[in-house]
Amino acid sequence: MPPRDACDMIIAMPTRRPDLPGRRFFLRATGVRFALPVLDSLTANVLGSGLAVSALTAHAATARPMRMVAVGNAFGFYPPQFFPAESGAAYDAPPLLEPIARDHRADISVFSGLDHGVKGGHFAVHSFLSGVRQVDAKGMPDGNISVDQRAAETVGGATRFPSLTLGSEEGLHGGCMMCWTRSGTRVNPIQGPRELFRKLFVSESEAEQARTRDRLTLQGSILDAVNGDANSLKGRLGSSDRRKLEEYFTSVRDVEKVLELRQQWAGIPKPPAPMPEPENRGLVNDIPVLYDLIALALQTDSTRIATLEIAGGFEAAVLGVRKEYHALSHHGQVQQSIDMLVKLERHQTEQFARFLTRLKSIEDGDGSLLDHTMVLFGSGMGNGNAHTNLNLPLVLAGGGFRHGQYHAFPAAGLNRQPLSNLYLSMLQRFGVEQQRFALSTGTLRGI
Amino acid sequence: MTAAVLAFALAADPAAGFLNAFCVSCHGEKAQMGNRRFDRPPVDLDAAARRIESGTMPPKAARQPSAAERQAFLAHLAKQGPGHIALRRLNRREYLNTIGDLFGIPMDQFDPTSRFPRDQQYAHMDNIGAALVTSGYLLEQYLEAAEAVIAKVLPENPPPAPRAWLFKDEFRQQKELDGARRANKLTQYMSLFEHPRTPHYEGAYAPLLAFPEGVPYDGFYRVKVQVEALHRSHPYDPKLLGMDPDAPFRFGIVAGNSRAGYLHHEQPIQPLLAETVLEDGGPYWLTFEVRLDAGYQPRFIFPNGMNDVRKVFSRFARQFPELLPEGQRSVAPGIVPGRIAMMKYGRIPQIRIHQVEIYGPVDAPAIPDSRRLIYGNRPFAPERIREIVARFATRAYRRPASGEEIDRLVAIADKRRAAGASPEDALKDALKAALCSPSFLYLSAAQQKDRLDPYALATRLSYFLWSTMPDQELLDHAATGAILTDPVLRTQTRRLLASPRASAFVDGFLDSWLNLRSLGDMPPDREQFGAYYWDDLQASMKTETRMLMRHLLEENKSLHDFLDARYSFLNKPLARLYGMDGAIPSVGGHAFRRVELTDPRRGGLLGHGSILTVSANGIETSPVTRGVWVLENIFGAPPPPPPDDVPALEPDARGAKSVRDLLTKHRDSPACMSCHRSIDPPGFALENFDPIGRWRSQYPNGAPIDSSGQLPTGEKFSDIAGLREAVAARKPEFTRFLTSRLLTYACGRNFGPADRPHLDAVTAALAGKGTGLRDLVELVALSEPFRTN
DSSP states (O other), X not given: OOOOOSSXXXXXXXXXXXXXOTTSOOOOSSEEEEOOEEEOOSOOOOSTTOOOOOOEEEOOXXXXXXXXXXXXXXXXXXXXXXXXXXXXXXXXXXXXXXXXXXXXXXXXXXXXXXXXXXXXTHHHHTTTTTSSOGGGGGGSTTTTXXXXXXXXHHHGGGSSSSOEEEOOSOSGGGSOOOOBOTTSOBOXXXXXXXXXXXXXXXXXXXXXXXXXXXXXXXHHHHHHHHHHHHHHHHTXXXXXXXXXXHHHHHHHHHHHHHHHHHHHHHTSOOOOXXXXXXXXXXXXXXXXXXHHHHHHHHHTTSOSEEEEEEBTBOOGGGGTOOSOHHHHHSOTTOHHHHHHHHHHXXXXXXXXXXXHHHHHHSEETTEETGGGEEEEEEESOSBTXXXXXXXXXXXXXXXXXXXXXXXEOOSSSTTXXXXXXXXXXXXXXXXXXXSOOTTOOSSOTTO | OOHHHHIIIIITOTHXXXXXHHTTTTBSSSOBGGGOOOSSSSOOHHHHHHHHHHTOOSOTTSOOOOHHHHXXXXXXXXXXXXXXXXXXXXXXXXXXXXXXXXXXXXXXXXOTTTTSOOXXXXXXXXXXXXXXXXXXXXXXXXXXXHHHHHHHHSOSSOOOOOEEEEEXXXXXXXXXXXXXHHHXXXXXXXXXXXXXXXXXXXXXXXXXXXXXXXOSSSEEEEEEEXXXXXXXXXXXXXXXXXXXXXXXXXXXXXXXXXXXXXXXXXXXXXXXXXXXXXXXXEEEEEEEEEEEOTTOEEEEEOTTOBSOHHXXXXXXXXXXXXXXXXXXXXXXXXXXXXXXXXXXXXXXXXEEEEEEEEEEEESOOSSOHHHHHHHTXXXXXXXXXHHHHHHHHHHHTTSOOOHHHHHHHHHHHHHHHHTTOOHHHHHHHHHHHHHHSHHHHEEXXXXXXXXXXXXXXXXXXXXXXXXXXXXXXXXXXHHHTGGGSHHHHHHHHHHHHHSGGGHHHHHHHHHHHSOGGGTTXXXXXXXXXXXXXXXXXXXXXXXXXXXXXXXXXXXXXXXXXXXXXXXXXXXXXXXXXXXXXXXXXXXXXXXXXXXXXXXXXXXXXXXXXXXXXXXXXXXXXXHHHHHHHHIIIIIOOOOOOOOTTSOOOOOOTTSSSOHHHHHHHHHTSHHHHHHHHHHHHHHHHGGGBOTTSOBOSBOTTSOBOOOOEEOTTSOEEXXXXXXXXXXXXXXXXXXXXXXXXXXXXXXXXXXXXXXXXXXXXXXXXXXXXXXBHHHHHHHHHHSHHHHOO
């Protein structure tokens, strides 16, 4: 790819194409601003592994956009070794928190006493980022949309990927299942670093691009036809079935938007690959690579929102632990099991700390990428041994929040705050104009 | 709680008026008795309706609604609730079956739905219209799937001439084994050691690594393989191997695809293509004919192989040095030297594969069946586009396609041709559109005089009993309208039930009623429950429960046998799990057979491994979890969720306190007692079964198990046999509950309080006939709700 000027490119979009019916979605802005990555200095160490490659720096004349990353696991963190004893700024970090607090104390907030007030063990883990269990979604104005997807709705076509969801279909009850759309469907995750790498960096050949554009055109025509079928069908339905069919109409409109965005992006080259294509080597080994790729995705403005689910495929044996992860989470207070469990969990907090270091090392406007990325780390499982989803382990880093404290919020009583309050704070910081998220009662006090 | 949410949830809903007047003072902002509140979403209207209907709420001391108010509330809920969404889309398994039948292709190696989101369920049911959401993401996947399906069923090229591939002299296996095989110069054959579900896959699959491209064309292939069955008798401890030394080796072929991941690992799509039993000795030749999709290859497996060969290589080398040649008897520590020594000199049971010959495709028709189904017996011609599209849409939509629908599809073909596509490619694009149409994706709920029209009824019957599109005979009865009459509907119900395809109903219904599809979602711990893996118990457990239901259907036996059958269907591994080892011989032991039960601890669903495993978490059991499971799925009376302010029970395996101690304390509180007196007793009775359904009399920490209890209705019992008797005394309740589950599954909608008369009608009709399960299914198919929306 030839080097490009480090200026923004304005893609002119017609406000209306004559051959398309009015119900089609158009980006309302007169232009969409695409910050294109450029080959910049050749000195930076893009990967923590020491692989020296040319750095990618996303340039933009305007203020840096806010980004959001959320990381969750399925079985939580052993509470006595996660939560500090004393609240405030001078807390002693217990073993699980220590890797994160060691280098990033000033850039993180640690919370206790926050949760969604839900029950259901592994199934309630699915509500980690939404605050609403799938079974309760129907009663909620926004269903069980998760905080990342709510934020992604506002990104629109500004980035190639409105959001990136990384995870796996494996694991207990489908794994973490953290990300949900407004219509109540789970966002299927990208599985493994190889697929993510290809999405981010491998461009199609010109012939493939032509085929892609042709297919997108065909799919557009198909949507027109099936929308007609749905209209005919609607006339023959009763009122509640008509409401049900609305889902189909909404889906057609949603896919039209997606096709529109794909058409726009089809002709724009992807950023050059800053590393060789990674192999999938099992989740334990893949976690650092996935973190590196997330950092690159944010840095190249390929997306502004990413989530990572740590669940299925986390093989304890890779870390030299001879019992299974799920079995260990039911430790039954047996010390030997607790020790092994903590070893598996500590690996996760160490890798997360490394990710924060990485974000901090990347320049972004007048600060670091971490300054412009809010990163949530935790789990929808509060205590794996008891299967409770209360008092969730949570760390928030970056994003320009007031950090440095361990906030021990009251778990009950009048001053209890739901975890959704934190999500509302995050959404507002992200730029979403919304006064409520799930069962929030306001923004979170103290950050 | 913001006022906005309240307003949203309640203002538009007349039920809110009733709740506010009679419920919210105890279940609202000020008090949340029974851990319920009805003043903010999510409101559990079903729970409210159950109590209002049964008259247990509001409590006697409180202000009572009039009979008319009660009725109006229930009727309103019945109308507004999810129950009355009749429109439903295909779920994932129905989509797959339907594609297979629409195009006449086998789907065992072709899954266009692999990126579909999981279908949402309603009380474990996977076919409830209200829960089956359509999203933009799903519609995108429908578009992608349509591309894949059409490419598959109308291939560009004719079948290639048959050819042969020969593999011999030099085989590669996975890296770990290859080191030892090369060191010993033993690469002229492959060795299978393990069953296909092992943790490390060390000789669990024997793929042809020199054949990564797989076969070139969908079709039948002759697979000749030269095998050798070695060391069935060996000097080692059979317990360490996890094998039954009396059982002859089994040998199988599964499909594999190098693009789907490592060929020597389990893959997401790997149907069993052939299986046989081996004579000891060899080498000798076996010949199979197997069907493979393009890109797939045959992989060989040892279904009753050992559990984890890696663990025992070094151990056996040190334990039996005399089996090694002199000078090599002291094996260095570590896995590698042990593996090298044992590969050459050990006597570990194994199947060796010396040569493989593949020939095909054999007898591939020049025109694939799928093409014939779309084009009829004449070749494609551009002027046939409209006719082909019309015929296809009529089959795909399970009713005659309308002129408008056909016009829209033809318009796509026209547009594509105008853009430069060939006429046949343009036609293909029109077919893809049909596969994304709501007329294909949603089951018709079209009405005619307040009842389902004939095509909608034929479709509902077909998806109820076959989980796929109606066949020609059903469509013919729809075309004449005869399906609307009782005799024809009854005959067709019987015909569908008698077909082997009714296994889709048995599997789908049991998955939905008993949540059997979740078996394995919480995999039992490999250390504690090795047999679950080496004996393939997961599959066997499902088979046992399915065979019971199939038996009740085929013989029209009493549905109460679900509760207390004195027989079951077992194979050797299950019999072993149940402590009934002697009931089945080792030779041929993997086949299922009917076994009469003499042990009072087994019998009925509550003794099935499937039920006992799916109601535990693979690690430990909880009387609360199992108790709730029994209330939900056998009694049909799910308890309310636990209140917020009660700390959860935290398991403590160190032995200080038993679960019963913890629960007894818990039940001291009257608030807890109200639910736990129903939940705990059946849970305690099941404590004698470990997380995979094996009998135990003490917990792993040595504490004894007390399985006695008393139901809230007064019956005392001392163990599971006593509980079974108490449960059997509640047969009418069970009949009613099973009927409601069947109606829910059959109609694809939830049954609410307003459906009570329908339920009464079916159970009353059944009472006139007895308690036969097939009678009940027929009555459901002939019932009013099944024939209306």
